[in-house]
Amino acid sequence: MITRDDIQNVSGYKKPQPPEKKIKLRKFNWSRVMIYAVMVVLLSVTGYTLTHLDTANVKIGDAIHGLMMTLNQIFLQPRAGSDGVMPLLSALGISLLLAIMTTIIGAVIGFLFAVIASRNLTNAYFGAIIRVVMAIIRAIPTIVWVLIFSIVCGLGTNAAILGLSFHSIAYLTKAYSESIEEIDQTTIEALKVTGSKFWVIVFQAIWPTIIASLVSWTFIRLEINFANAIAVGAAAGAGGIGYQLFVASGMSFDFHEVGFIVYLIIGVTILLEFIAVKLRQMYITK
């Protein structure tokens, strides 16, 4: 009788062997290794920091109880307090104006620098220098800029405007030049071929192409500047609602007033966010 084995012997057929190695379920890639490495580093730094944190011997239970009382006063019983509503509203207006004005300065000067710094438009070396300078300016916190200018101009709105503008210029230069670098090179070359001058290319080709991202970056910066204007008012005494917040919470301990101020600020930020969303929709649908 012919068995299966005989057939195999005659025809040279071999029974399929199970593969020696297991099939790899995951392909090795650097991305995964890097993700794990970053996670391990971050978690160990966190673990070390949290176990060595200086808590000034505050009893956590008491502190949380106190915090709850304060939060209750702030969010459930907001009152204008001794300052009255009108002065607070005008302080809010000053902070908002500070934010708007420094954003305008930042946008205008930032756009000029961005055009010079973009790799696809100009001389590489000159652009590189501007990018490095802007990175250094960005690295210094806004509050530090304001304090530096306050030595020269005196404490007040002038120092606040200059300090906020500096950081805005550096931030917007980076944001705008990234948008400019995303432009299709052919658009620029097409205009260059016609013999257009540099600024004609900028305002006829680049400006219309990136206007949507320009507007949305500018509004993001306006929101950041409003938050910064408050911070600067509180930490550098540069006026506005931030200073009122600092006085109410750090000097007169009137937390009802803090609540009122916080609600005012939240109102403005939500309004700004709303306008930004609407504007973005308008430019995207166009």
Added chain:
Amino acid sequence: MSSPIKFLAQKHRKQTVIIAVIGSIYALSSWILNFDSFSGFTAVPKAFTWLGVNFSPTSESVELLPRIWQKLIETVALAVSSTVVAAIIALFVAILGSKATGINNYVHVIVRGIASFFRNIPLVAWAMILLFSFKQSDFTGFLALLLMTVGYLIRAFMEIIEDEASETMMALKATGASYFQVIFQAVLPQIMPSLISWVLYMIENNVRDATLVGILTGTGIGFIFDLYFKSFRFDAVGMTILAIIIVVIVLEVLSNQIRKVIL
């Protein structure tokens, strides 16, 4: 259909109006804020010559360097730990609240509301409120950064889950995988790179914000800066700023390199 000439005239008019509006907002603001643009901007070169003279390092300020570094590293560690803890909390909340993985639409709306609330309360307010009950300690700075970061990260993570993980989730659900299998095998691996990228961005941001919180709550590098600044030891102030610049730029370069590998 409008002729080209008409179109250009219209465009021209529109541009003029926009420039005029922005210009008048600027003029009005500078009038209300009492800001003289000319003397303001001429103060800039003056400020820099002043900086060059007074901030230049002296032998005395070089001696302070170890102390400055120690405080700066403490500040960076604080920023990192508050961001990581915030990220862990935000990830849980975002999974519960996102449209793709969440419980239901009500939870989604509530979570979005809470995130927006935490995000919009200014950092100054958090710092001052916490300072009142938790006193002057690193823990206060940690909490202030944590609360603010949670607000930002919940929103970011929810958007990431909705944008990036929906399709993989659908594929796994079709095979009959359970909810937790879907979360751990599809959602988390899929969103991890963007998640880390956001965490790195928030760390950069928080190092800068930690300076502000430090000035208000009297901790870390902000405290040292404020101390030197208010006692007019400008050479030491210059040294502190230099150290901040170096650390922030190193962090930025590092996280850009990491991003290039993982994304």
